[in-house]
Amino acid sequence: MTRAAVSVAANIAEGSTRTTSKDFANFLSTAKSSLMELETELTVARRQNFISEAQAAPSFALIVEVSKMLTALRARMLASGKR
Numbered sequence: 265m266t267r268a269a270v271s272v273a274a275n276i277a278e279g280s281t282r283t284t285s286k287d288f289a290n291f292l293s294t295a296k297s298s299l300m301e302l303e304t305e306l307t308v309a310r311r312q313n314f315i316s317e318a319q320a321a322p323s324f325a326l327i328v329e330v331s332k333m334l335t336a337l338r339a340r341m342l343a344s345g346k347r
Contacts, residue, residue: 265305271298272330289341296334303327 272295279291303324310320 265302265309268298268302268305271295272302276334285341285344289338292334292338292341296331296338299327299331299334 275291275295275298279288279295282288282291306315306320306323306327309315310317
């Protein structure tokens, strides 16, 4: 789970250094994929009773929020066409 969480931030950071909006958008897409991987790992941890629903709920809420932000930022990058 740590690797997937770090990958989200790392892809956003790396993409932000790219010179085109399209390149940045591609890294944002990869960041969202890592976020969905994290969500899957959290779901498995919950189903295997490694963590309780109460422990998992805040993380699931943050995943939804970050996912929306990544989607909106990616759409803006693709719509702008310039950096």
